[in-house]
Amino acid sequence: MQIDPTNPITANAVRWLMAHRDNGHWYSTQETTWSLIALTNWLVASNEYETDYKFAIGLNGELLEEGRSNKDNLTDTTNLQVELKDLLTEQVNALVFTRGNGTGNLYYSAYLSASLPVESIQPLDQGMSLSREYFALDDPKTPITEIERGELVKVRLTVVVPAAVHFVVVNDPLPAGMEAINSALAGDTAIPSSYTAQDYKERGWGWWYFSHIELRDEKIVLSADYLPAGTYVYTYIARASTAGTFKVIPPTAAEFYFPDVGGRGAGSIFIVK
Secondary structure (H helix, E strand, C coil): CCCCCCCCHHHHHHHHHHHCCECCECCCHHHHHHHHHHHHHHHHHCCHHHCEEEEEEEECCEEEEEEEEECCCCCCCCCCCCCHHHCCCCCCCCEEEEECCCCCCCCCCCCCCCCCCHHHCCCEEEECEEEEEEEECCEEEEECCEECCCCEEEEEEEEEECCCEEEEEEEEECCCCEEEECCCCCCCCCCCCCCCCCCHHHHEECHHHCCEEEECCCEEEEEEEEECCEEEEEEEEEEECCCEEEEECCCEEEECCCCCCEEECCCEEEEEC
């Protein structure tokens, strides 16, 4: 946009940026900042604020939506959804966008989304591997998949890094029936006392590399500026507070500024009786 704003390749760059957002933003704070600067320059050079055209959207010969886009509704988005069961299975589905004469650009994104039962999700290693296990406090060797309500559970999170990584963020979602407990707070005599670096069997190994630890309502977040190659084990205590059968989202880890380097653990089921 700064060198040649009329170059047709800029439209492809805009299309690529918009297609690679994650929940409305890009991978990192820096990528988001530069993307917004570039897109703002694009809006000015392409006369987006003079938009005025008609459009229509069809699928397999049927009209899904039609309307008019102008400067008064420029920020409005038309969201359409078709159930997977309503798509053709024996032939190609034809999704058609038409745009009438006038100024401005028509932007669209089409996604095919399908979900899997979380317990069927397998681990993925893209530079880091993760595993998560649950244990009763009196048996740190036998993993469990169920426990009585009100009991304490020791969660062991293992991260294996074959090569050194920087600015790593690890997310470990909790089962909906559990809540993490800060062991540093001496408010419950059933919780073990504060850990020391020597007591690695209780807290894990290499956990001191994680300089920032957040115990949120729905997950545990670990952050480290630098992790040399090795295996890191972090354990924490959670209380089974609500009875039920819960699908547990896999733990994930990635470099914040290079999120392609990362990995995830397996999904699972945990029962609070």
